Amino acid sequence: MSETFARPGQERFVAPLEETPLQAVDAVDESAPSTSQWGDAWKQVRRRPLFIVPSLIILLLILVALFPSWFANAEPRYQELAKALGGPESGHPLGFTRLGTDVYARVIYGARASVTVGLLTTVLVVVVGGTLGALAGYFGGWLDAVLSRVGDIFFALPLILGAIVMLQALQAGSVWTVSLTLALFGWPQIARITRGSVLQIRGNEFVTAAKSLGLSRIAILWRHVIPNALGPVIVVATISLGTYIAAEATLSYLGIGLPPSVVSWGLDISNAVPSLRTDPWVLLWPSIALSITVLSFLMLGDVLRDALDPKGRTR
């Protein structure tokens, strides 16, 4: 008779009362290993080449950014004008730039600027956008309305366009100003994702349970909602990290991002443009380094999406 109370779709969860002892229904296999969302995700990705390859590339990249002198002997700012645009020779495997600096050393030392801007921007965006998005999604009401409209304002301005106007106004390009500018125009994206994710988690039973246990709203948000809402945010943040690195290179290429004293791929590409027709390789090496870097973060984000964000699965 218990079947008559079951809602459509739930029938299979209801055990026939007469035949099944209560203990059997309640019994939970306590020896089973506990799996969290993160444990599941890790199990899913750890053997996939699409996860391993970009992760290794990113680890290598971080190592190169921290200790560039381990990877290159030449000094990236040392100019030998006699060898300008010269081909490869011993100790200088990729030849020389138009200004007579070593191409290989500049590619290696250029990693630091890109990685720093990418990481710094992502941290800023996740902290600011994540906090505002979580507050908007959790509390709703006028706070949500105001924050969403403010986000719309920044959304209406394309990233590169807003960034060049802002950086030109600041008149002082540095790793910090470039990161702050990118974060200023980038936070609404993370805020939107976090808001959506929090809205979805907020309606779950375990949140109601926490509320009925008497937890404060802030405690529920911090300990129950945010940890569960993080999945999609991490996915988008990983992909955005790649796009911020590309945006920094674009701004530096336009001559409006990092100053010429910083070794950066975007600037090197920009400097190699005049000799494109005669020596395309000088332009190609920093381009390849930049593309592989951006690609690694995009691929990692794609794989994480499959593992962490079941709704956005691509297969």
Add this chain to the structure above:
Amino acid sequence: MGWYIGRRLLQMVPVFFGATLLIYALVFALPGDPIQALFGERPASDAAIAALREQYHLDQPFIVQYLLFIKGIFTFDFGTSFSGRPVLDQMLEAFPVTIRLAVVALIIEAVFGIAFGFIAGLRRGGIFDSTVLLISLVVIGIPVFVIGYTAQYLFGVKWAVVNPTVGGDPSWFDLILPGAVLGALSFAYVIRLTRNSVAEALSADHVRTATAKGLSRPRVMTVHVLRNSLIPVVTFLGTDLGALMGGALVTEGIFNVPGVGRLLYQAVIRGEGPTVVSVVTVLVLVYLLANLVVDLLYAVLDPRIRYV
């Protein structure tokens, strides 16, 4: 429907004023004197500076300057740049070129993106599918100026099939290569969107019904699968038109296309505040209206969606 449009237009109002105020503040409220910059190192008479200040309303408080600017926008009076050209003239020269470029990019990304995405979606997991997915990821990963210079070098210099740079008054043919470069990123997104959408439609009930009714496979694939899976793609292409016009900055620089992006970039570098704020304002308007049109288009394409 009319109610919905009205509400959406009302929601656009604060966004429009917020975005333009933000740009206006970035351009005009920051330290630095654009009038003094006009004279460079040379000394200027106080009278001349005062006259110019008055002409550009720089003697007014910031918020009055902004309101005068907005008033000008609504009466199609965009003012003159510091170098003395009417901003409207500059925009009337630049916008048609960029619109043409954006249309070329849109056609390229729509035709190739939908075709590749459709085939990949039909044979999910196959070699073609994996290859197309990988290519789309690579295209998304490579920054546009790298794609631009590589394409320019290969097609313009090495094989010399097109002119490497475009120059004034470009023909449609001249714009094919810059258009392809500009549309490359969205092309990759269209592929992925179409692929997922087609794959989803393949397992939909209405497709199974159509097959069970005995319709031929080509008819099921085109009328029942493709048509329905195009809805998100079409809406993406709609919003992309606004993004393409604002994002043409780098591409126009590489191929020397005299469009909005180049106008804006040079105005920023030269400190031509009046031009910058006007162009950005028009771009923001295009973006907001494109989004509105796309939302309405959604209801037309998908009869299940009704706005109240």
